[in-house]
Every structure is written in structure tokens, then in C-alpha cells.
Amino acid sequence: VMAKSRRNLYLAIATLALVLIGLLAWLAARGYLLQARETQLRNDFLSTVSHELRTPLTSTRMLVDTLASGQYRDPERTKKYLDVIAQENARLSHLVETFLTYSRMERGKLKFDFHHCAPAEVAAAAAAAVRERFVAAGVDFAHEADADLPPVDADAETLSTALINLLDNAFKYTGADKQIRLAVTSRGDEVRFCVADNGEGLSARDRRRVLERFYRADSELARASGGSGLGLSIVSFIVDGHGGTLEIDSMPGEGSRFTIVIPALKPQSDGHQA
Secondary structure: HHHHHHHHHHHHHHHHHHHHHHHHHHHEEEEEEEEHHHHHHHHHHHHHHHHHHHHHHHHHHHHHHHHHHHOOOOOHHHHHHHHHHHHHHHHHHHHHHHHHHHHHHOOOOOOOOOOEEEEHHHHHHHHHHHHHHHHHOEEEEEEEEEOOOOEEEEEEHHHHHHHHHHHHHHOOOOOOOEEEEEEEEOOEEEEEEEEEOOOOOHHHHHHHHHOOOOOOOOOOOHHHHHHHHHHHHHHHHHHHOOOOOEEEOOOOOOOEEEEEEEEEEEEEOOOOOO
């Protein structure tokens, strides 16, 4: 009996040791995989930065060299080249701002400065930031806001950045006949910022993954449009920071509708906002 008891004890100790070894191995493997993933994300980030910055810089340099050579004196063609240079410069500025925002977000340095804001003004700032580029590209762009919208407690600059990213995404994922709408409405105790387009839409798989860092939908427009794959992950981070939600309504061939929903400030009994 004692021998059997010792055998059972040894077996229990051996089993526990195997479990502990297995647990340590799993923790080590998990740590390695997380480190490998972080390394891969950093490499992806650097690769994306270099690739996306190179394209507008190369395009701009070629056009500037062409104009500087004096080969083209036709005012119409010169204006066309200058328009392209302006568009590439705007694209470059947006890319740099995107990468800086992502970098601050990753390092925990992206802080929000909350104030009582008028939703219509936040949306107007985003519309103003993209309007020149949209007009130059012939986009059918409309921007509207309901009257008497309740104020929101928000960081107006970063919330406007989120809307600019959504508008930029709509621009990239629509074809030649671009129709983009920015609307601000209220429903109950929520304010809704909606960006809708007539683009190619998203598959179920893309809808599940579209907020991941560096993820880009595998489509002809996606490959042609460029982009960092960071815009929507930044939008998601900003929306979360405002205690809101991001709704995605999209089907292949039917366009997309991205809606930022954040809480409205509740009026107090004395007529002031909470």
C-alpha cells in the first residue's frame, strides 16, 4: 500500500511538473510571438512610411524638374502640373500627420483636450480640410448638419482628424464618379457624424478586420489608391477616447457608411449644459 501511495505521489509530482513545464513553455512561446509581432508591426510601419512618402515625393520632384527645365510654356499645362503638385503636397501633409498621430498613439502620447464643442463646427473644419482636394478631383461632395445640435464634450482637433481620415478613406475607395457625404445629426442623447460614399463597399471579412493596424482591403482600388492602412485604426482610437462607437454599414458594390457616435452633453435644469 505504501509503495502504491509513493507511486501515486511520484505520478502526481511528475504530472504537476509536466503541467508547469508546459505552462512555462506556453508563456515563453507567447512572449516570443508577441515580441515577433511587435517587431513585425514596427517593420511594417517603417516600410509603409518609406513607401507612402516616396510616391508623392517622387511625383512632385519629377513635375518640378519638368517645369524648371522650361520645356513647357503652355499656361494650361503649367497650371495642370501645379495643380498636381498641390494635390501631392496635400497628400504628403496628410500622410505625415497620420504617421505622427499613429506614433503618438502607440507611445501613449496622444492626449485629448476635452472642451464643450459644437458638432457642426467640428464637421465644418474637417470638410474645409478636404474641400480643395475634392473639388480639384471633381468629387460630388456635400456637407450638412442639423440645426440645434446639442454640444459634445470633445477634443475638437482630434475628432476633426477622425472625420478627415474617414473622408480620405471614402475618397480612396470610390471610383471615377465619386459621391461623398458628410452629415451630422442627433438622435436621443447621441450626436452622429456620418461619412457615406458610393464606393465598392466592404466584404464581411473586410468589415471584421478593417480597424486593424496596417490592414487594407484587397481590391483594385485599394492597390491603386495607396495609403498607410492606419487611418481607420486611428479613427477607432479617437472614438474610443471620446467614449463613443464607430458604426460600419457597408456591402460589396453598395458603398460604405461610417458613423462616429458620441454622447451629447445633457442640458441641466437651469438651461445650461452639463
